[in-house]
Amino acid sequence: MNSKIRIKLSFMMFLEFFIWGSWFVTLGTFLASNLHASGSETAAVFSTQSWGAIIAPFIIGLIADRYFNAEKILGILHLVGAFLMYQMYISTDVTLFYSYVLGYMILYMPTLALVNSVSFNQMKDPEKEFANIRVWGTIGWIIAGLSISYLFHWDSPEATAQGLLKNTFLLAGIAAFVLGIFSFTLPKTPPKVSDEKIKIGDIIGLDALKLLKDKNFAIFFVSSILICIPLAFYYQNAHPFLTEAGLENPTGKMAIGQISEALFLLLIPVFFTRYGFKKTILIGMLAWAIRYVLFAYGNAQDLSFMLIIGIALHGICYDFFFVSGQIYTNSKAGEKYKSAAQGLITLATYGVGMLVGFKVAGWITDNYKILSGGVDWKMVWIIPAGIALAVFLIFALFFNDKSNSKKEVASI
Structure with a gap:
């Protein structure tokens, strides 16, 4: 080039x-x-x-x-x-x-x-x-x-x-x-010039549903949808929360999350090699729970460092779960279902998972409004922290894939 x-x-x-x-x-x-x-x-x-x-x-x-x-x-x-x-x-x-x-x-x-x-x-x-x-x-x-x-x-x-x-x-x-x-x-x-008849199932990755016969992939698939519920809380509520809390320049400080994302992306091969897929993705899930606890109990005054750490955890939250998940999906699908599997995971997470997540986040926010006109942010963050912890426990208990992580690292 x-x-x-x-x-x-x-x-x-x-x-x-x-x-x-x-x-x-x-x-x-x-x-x-x-x-x-x-x-x-x-x-x-x-x-x-x-x-x-x-x-x-x-x-x-x-x-x-x-x-x-x-x-x-x-x-x-x-x-x-x-x-x-x-x-x-x-x-x-x-x-x-x-x-x-x-x-x-x-x-x-x-x-x-x-x-x-x-x-x-x-x-x-x-x-x-x-x-x-x-x-x-x-x-x-x-x-x-x-x-x-x-x-x-x-x-x-x-x-x-x-x-x-x-x-x-x-x-x-x-x-x-x-x-x-x-x-x-x-x-x-x-x-891409092609005379083949278009199949809707190919477009949205339905062929990859065959992968769900694998118990471990099915657990990963369901966990991917469920973890999008706490993710939706961050996208929808983080900036209003930081603004209402009085944190100066909240938009600029939230850019720390993207810096973190870029840095932790480089660490994924290290974690895959040393700890394997399961432990790497569990760290990502646990990070969601920790960041929301930090948001729940932090403030923009003497505990502002808790809010900054919560923002900085975005790299672990996103990369260690979603990027690791894409790599795992790629390794499990094989050549035949590679594109279909990625399409299915994207549809399940950013489509179904986030759709449910935004709905839940909106409902929770409405139900924890206070008389002064604000929001009980402590409860708004404790609930997704609990959801993330529940997904963490489900994945830790039921996912037992012993596949070689070195093969997965090679696909990064």
Whole structure:
């Protein structure tokens, strides 16, 4: 890959995740402060990510992979997305806002696969080259959070009270417009020409259901869905909680989670080799429970370090469970069901699991509102901590796969 193409792909990845990080982190606080949304309404808005994840494989499998160049579809989706972002920016009603964000997520989630397709198409050795491109996506998310807190100060108490958080949608919309135009300059990525009849089961990974006959994989599969319930609490409630707690520059500080994610990703091979898959994934599950206990008992004054540690645990929470889970799925599926298995796990976690998780998080938040108008955050965090601990115990007791972890490490 020549340097010009590498720069283009890196810039593409940077903008792809800069867009997401620009508005999704502060979404919960925006909904509460600007649109006065209830917990259930907030849950419905966050659930659009799950609907986007469910619908995305059909857009990719039925359209992108067969009829049009990936870079052109990427450009069109982001240009339409920029328009929807502007509509979200000017929205003052949560019902209308929901329709715009639903449309946006249905368009955005497929772009996550498209940027990968464009990248892989230019690589001779993706296993060695892709990480150096993908890391710019993480940098983009981090820069978005730091900009909101330390450059624009939109998440300060004064700015939030003035409704300035809506500017995050304008920022994301501008970035989406730039990426939409830029996409048409990316290297050509033609569709996969195939005369085979499309099977819906192939698109959503139904062939991989055969793997559920393996008791250990079935336990992992169910655990993956259940652990998404506490994950949804973090996405939906972390920023509003940190803002209400009075933590300064909460969006910028939440970027510590992405820095942690990048660092702990490098440690997965070490943990796999030394401790194996089961212990690695159990550490990830336990980290969810610990982080929520830290949130429950920490504060923005003398115990602010507990909140920071809770944010920093994101790398262990996400990488040690989800990335490890993808590696385990890859090793169990084999060549025949590899793609189908990954599609099924994605559908189960970001689709079904997160959909249930956001619903539960919204219901819990509504049921623990206090008379002063705030939320009993201690209980809102103790409950997902308990759920994560329960999943930890289920997995520890019933998962007994003794497969060789070195084979799994080789697939990283």
